[in-house]
Amino acid sequence: MNLENYFISQFHSKRIGDDGAVLGSFVYSKDAFFEDVHFNLKWINHYQIAQKSMLANISDAVAMNAKPKYALLSVAMPRNITKDQMRDLARGFKETAKKFNIEIIGGDTISNIKLDITITIISQTTKPLLRSGLKKGYLLAYTGKLGRSQKDFLKLRNLGKINAKSKFVNIQLRDKFVQKSSRYLSSGMDISDGLFSDLDKLASINKLGFRFFKKISKRVACSGEEYEMLVAFDKRFKKSMQRRAMQTRTPLNIFACSARVGYTNRCKAHHF
Ligand SMILES: Nc1ncnc2c1ncn2[C@@H]1O[C@H](COP(=O)(O)OP(=O)(O)OP(=O)(O)O)[C@@H](O)[C@H]1O
């Protein structure tokens, strides 16, 4: 067991293990967005940092087929932060929240040596989409194009420059696609650690492996921070799923079928 899972396994709530915890019709999720772990101040500005941290958090609600409603915002910031930078941060949070009709209802502000953001999202759903529920012979698919986030991350690390429209900054969530196709989905999650790592989570929760239809390169499947969706559905819904994908302009890549086989994640562990 890796160290991250070792720590999480110390807690025994049955609600742990998905993109968010379901309590009645509400879903609670929380993600951290820390300087030098998730971003470097030389690469992206304060507005973009706030925007990306908010979107990465909303992604968990989307992945649960839940509509985000409220956000609690904790920010640790260095003492030398300027008022301009504070306003940019606040604007990034507010504008992104507004796009999704989210109300920022509280949080905490402290000073620290680095800029660290933690957000709790409270969302609502009538049909939570869980990571469990995968059965043998189901189709696995991911949305969009994978690999661009890592590519831009490496670019930033080497050259310090990326296109303003880069995936590293502009995350396009798949909320419409999930809403429209939720009735066909047996399980789903967002791709934050990378396709192969996130498949590992599906494999262990559902005690199944996958037969791949074609080889997927590590460049594509080990790229994290993609915030695309990884979904599974019964084969008989293939046509309906493809139609919903078309209607919501979502590229849908059906790449494997679940099976009683072992699964090995070929990517390096990200957190520890
Ligand atoms: N420190 C912690 N205490 C309690 N539960 C935790 C802790 N860290 C993670 N969890 C829970 O463990 C489960 C798995 O978390 P995991 O990080 O795999 O998912 P995620 O947050 O969707 O992914 P990512 O962090 O890559 O976006 C979630 O239910 C999460 O709430």
Ligand SMILES: Cc1ncc(C[n+]2csc(CCOP(=O)(O)O)c2C)c(N)n1
């Ligand atoms: C400074 C810096 N170093 C590394 C990366 C790459 N990175 C950070 S988090 C993550 C995956 C999901 O993380 P989490 O599970 O914490 O949401 C990846 C691939 C970055 N963006 N910035």
Ligand SMILES: [Mg+2]
């Ligand atoms: Mg997490």
